[in-house]
Amino acid sequence: MPQTQILSRNQKIVLDIIEKAKGPLKAYSILFNVQKKGINAPQQIYRALDKLIEMGKIHKIESKNAFVACRSSDCEISKATAFSICESCEMVDEISDAKLSKYLSGFNYRKGMKFKRFNLEFFGICKKCKKD
Amino acid sequence: MPQTQILSRNQKIVLDIIEKAKGPLKAYSILFNVQKKGINAPQQIYRALDKLIEMGKIHKIESKNAFVACRSSDCEISKATAFSICESCEMVDEISDAKLSKYLSGFNYRKGMKFKRFNLEFFGICKKCKKD
DNA sequence: TAACAAACGTTATATTATAACACTATGATA
DNA sequence: TATCATAGTGTTATAATATAACGTTTGTTA
Known part of the structure; x- marks a missing residue:
């Protein structure tokens, strides 16, 4: 690589x-x-x-x-992605939060498969749209 | 409702x-x-x-x-969904884990929008497929 | 029963994504 | 150097996913 x-x-x-x-x-x-x-x-x-x-x-x-x-230099191979999406203006922001990423990367569901990768999408109304 | x-x-x-x-x-x-x-x-x-x-x-x-x-009785209005997806057999399992759900529902990104909803998808190879 | 909302059926079309095939450039290696 | 593998290109065709728009039917409720 x-x-x-x-x-x-x-x-x-x-x-x-x-x-x-x-x-x-x-x-x-x-x-x-x-x-x-x-x-x-x-x-x-x-x-x-x-x-x-x-x-x-x-x-x-x-x-x-x-x-x-990709804006976060640390995800060359994207195994852990999270985004913030505004349902009004369609704006998307990549979330890079070490804690969140660590928490999810370490998450293992009791039913048993080991995860290689995740993708998380949060939805809401962004600050800018809230004002209007 | x-x-x-x-x-x-x-x-x-x-x-x-x-x-x-x-x-x-x-x-x-x-x-x-x-x-x-x-x-x-x-x-x-x-x-x-x-x-x-x-x-x-x-x-x-x-x-x-x-x-x-939906298999988890507690998400009548699905604001918080998480799934485990096998990349080999395409099996999908809904994850209902109170801690995870609480953690993510409470997550607020510093940049500032308040989230109403999220969807999380984990990927890996399930136990059954690993054996083959 | 009149008025309204929600669901229905239908035709057409928009949007998103892949298959398949032939060709070109590059670098590795026998 | 010949040839082979790999990755990329260009093109035509088509598959797969999803919505628009229209008029009708059904069920609720004022």
């Missing part, structure tokens, strides 16, 4: 647009935004997304079928 | 099949299984699913786009 992953052309393009976005992006919205760069088909987007997820560069927000850049 | 919800015909049919299933069911697989009962269109399934989720009778496993019956 190299510390610094080498990205392919398409992977760079897709990561770039996700990193610059203010919120989670959907696959087809990424597609429409990169057609000028010569990417024409969903397959190309999904392939890049898959690799970027594997590398831990991005995360999928399962409840929204959308993708965000 | 009545303690015992009254279900409509289609809601009953859909809930019934989900409750009898051994694992999570997908919407279209539900559809194919109820066509003999006169349900013909996805819309009818999705409408029933939506209501059943609202009532807390079933849960959606977001990472699988599939649905399971």
